[in-house]
Amino acid sequence: MVLVAWGLTLLGFGLVMDTPQNIISGLYRIIVEPDFLITDYISIGGLGAAFVNSGLLMLLSTGMLRLLDIKITGAAVSSMWLMSGFGLFGKNILNVWFIIIGVWMFARFQKEKFSKYVYIALFGTSLAPTVTQIMFGLSLSKTLSIPFGILTGIAVGFILPPLSSHMMRIHQGFNLYNIGFTAGIIGTILVSIFKSYGLYMDTRIIWSTEYQGPLTILLMTLFLSMLVIGYIYNGMSFRGLQKLYKYSGRAVTDFLVLESFPVTLINMGINGIFSTLYILFVGGVLNGPIIGGIFTVVGFSAFGKHLSNIFPIFLGVSLGGLTKMWNVNEPGMLLAALFGTTLAPIAGQFGWRYGIIAGFLHSLVVQNVGYLHAGLNLYNNGFSGGIVAATMIPxxxxFKKEE
Incomplete structure (x- = not known):
């Protein structure tokens, strides 16, 4: 029920922020506008339509889990918050389904239940912009581009399960966004094919700046409510939080299974507040992509992230911003700080010093890998995180063996 409540909150916020007519027209623009990185749906469709899209994605995804009779775990919570977060920049109520269908077809091909692969399906929608780009963004007739986009999405979904299980071995679970690493590889191959046939995509940044006030109120209200409700249901205490902080966060670390829901909810609230305050402190702006990053931190606070292992990553990325050509409050660096917490298990397993190094290296790598997949992989930081983890861990x- 809590996932439904969160989805309804986002949906309700969207409905009160604009008129029904504007929301409907905004949703249409969100669906047909190419949405590779970085495309802020708040700029494309308006604040109301963006949050309606976000809320609907969380509710529809939650409904799918209920239909499959899947127990709500940390994996479920993290996937729902990713669906809603990226529902503000890249995933919409049309483009995600073809990849999900592809994963379903793979399960059928393997003669296995779809429930075994449902999280791969949900996380795998990181490549949803590929569907939109082919359907509406290429200079092809719609009679060709729409079926081509649908088939491409299904094909991507079909190959995701075997690839993702293999990619996990490369970074050994120290990159929490494993599907992002996998999707980066697939996206790079797709873009190489497109370019070989003369199909190019222009890079861009669509970045809204005008809703700082209402978005700050929304986020702080949402995360404070998590903290307070968790505190109340935890017997008016923070008991168990220190124990949670001792986990490295390496995949798979499911706090809902290992600990309790109230403690996990407290952790989610704390991380949400911390991430929001970081953005405000460095002079960043709250918009679709940034909130998507904050929601990702919050979601994975049920599945591996806590303040102890994400803080060194933030520090490392900030250090990178202070010593390089990018300022800490520029879009790429803000997103690197939030999504770079995919490397939190490195800090959790090996200590804060290695966490800072991981964050610093991530701030370098993530700025330079996006062109490989031309922004078609929404989890670009997962792609970068996989490269950093695969390099650092060995x-x-x-060195640990020598000590």
Whole structure:
């Protein structure tokens, strides 16, 4: 029920922020506008339509889990918040379904239940912009581009399960956004194919700045309510939080399974407040992509992230911003800080020093890998995180053996 309540909150916020007519027209623009990185749906469709899209994605995804009779765990919570977060910049109520259908077809092909692969399906919608780009963004007749986009989405979904299980071995679970790493590889191959046939995509940044006030109120209200409700249901205490902080966060670390829902909810609230305050402190703006990043931190606060292992990553990315050509409050660096917490398990497993190094390296790599997939992989930081983790872990372990 709590996932439904969160989805209804986002949906309700969207409905009160604009007129029905504007929301409907805004949703249409969100669906047909190419949405590769970075495309802020608040700029494309308006504040109301963006949050209606976000809320609907959370509710529809939650409904799918209920239909499959799947128990709500940390994986479920993290996937729902990713669906809603990226529902503000890249995923919409049309483009996600073809990838999900592709994963369903793979399950059928393997003669296995779809429930085994449902999280791969949900996380795999990171490549949803590929569907939109082919359907509406290429200079092809719609009679060709729409079926081509649908088939491409299904094909992507079909190959995701076997690839993602293999990619996990490369970074050994130290990159929480494993599907982002996998999707980065697939996206790079797709873009290479497109370019080989003369189909190019222009890079862009669509970035809204005009709703700082209402978005700050929404986020702080949402995260404070998590903290307070968790505190109340935890017997008016923070008991168990220190124990949660001792987990490294390495995949798979499911706090709802290992600990309790109230403690997990407290952790989610704390991380949401911290992430929001970080953005405000460095002079960043709250918009679709930034809130998507904050929601991702919050979602994975049920599945591996806590303040102890994400803080060094934030520090490392900030250090990168202070020593390089990018300022800490520029879009790329803000997103790197939030999504870079995919590397939180490195800090949790090996200590804060390695966490800072991981964050610093991530701030370098993530700025330079997006062109490989031309923004078609929404989890670009997961792609970068996989590269950083796969490079750092063998080196760290080699030095550890020498100690």
């Amino acid at each position: 080196i760290i372990e080699a």
